[in-house]
Amino acid sequence: MERRAVDWWVGLFVLLGIGALVVLATRVGNLSGFAFSNGYTLSADFNNVGGLKVRSPVKLGGVTVGEVTRIRVDPKTFMALVTMRIDPQLRLPVDTGASIYTEGLLGEQFIALQPGGMPQDLKPGGTITMTQSAVNLDQLIGQMIFSKASGGK
Structure with a gap:
């Protein structure tokens, strides 16, 4: 009996471990988020997208309102062209800005939207013109070390 x-x-312990691994796999694979399959698309040009990936979240005020659907290089401008699908109920002004941020120190990257104040809305298929690229942490650390080494009197 014992x-x-x-x-x-x-x-029971093994089943709980397998369940925890499944949850972890869906979180890492970004499969747990809501799919915005019926939203409208917007695009934005960035100098550097860093580690942004397809299916990365698009957030407004910390709330997920869309996802990245495509990342490619624009052959004319040589900038990274990011296409995103946005929740159909959300209408963004034409002067909306987009920035790429990292969630936490080592977290995933996402696009943060900052709506403007213009009365006109972005049309489906429109382009967000005010963008801020991803911050390269290695480059920042290198610049800081270089500036300390060169000005160390």
Whole structure:
């Protein structure tokens, strides 16, 4: 009887471990978010997208309102062209800005939208013109070290 109880607890522990791994895999794979399949698309040009990926979230005020659907290089401007799908109920002004941020120190990157104050709305397929590229942490650390080394009197 005692052996059966130990086997039952071990089995329960293994099932909980497998469940935790499934949750972790969906979080890392960005599969747990809501799919914005019926939203409208917007695009934005960035100098550097850093580690931004397809299916990365698009947030407004910390709330996920869309997702990145495509990242490519524009052959005319040589900038990264990011296409995103936005929740159909959300209408953004034409002077909306977009920035790429990192969630936490080592978290995933996402696009943060900052709506403007213009009365006209961006049309589906429109372009966000005011953008701020991703911050390269390695480059910032290198610049800081270089500036300390060169001005160290």
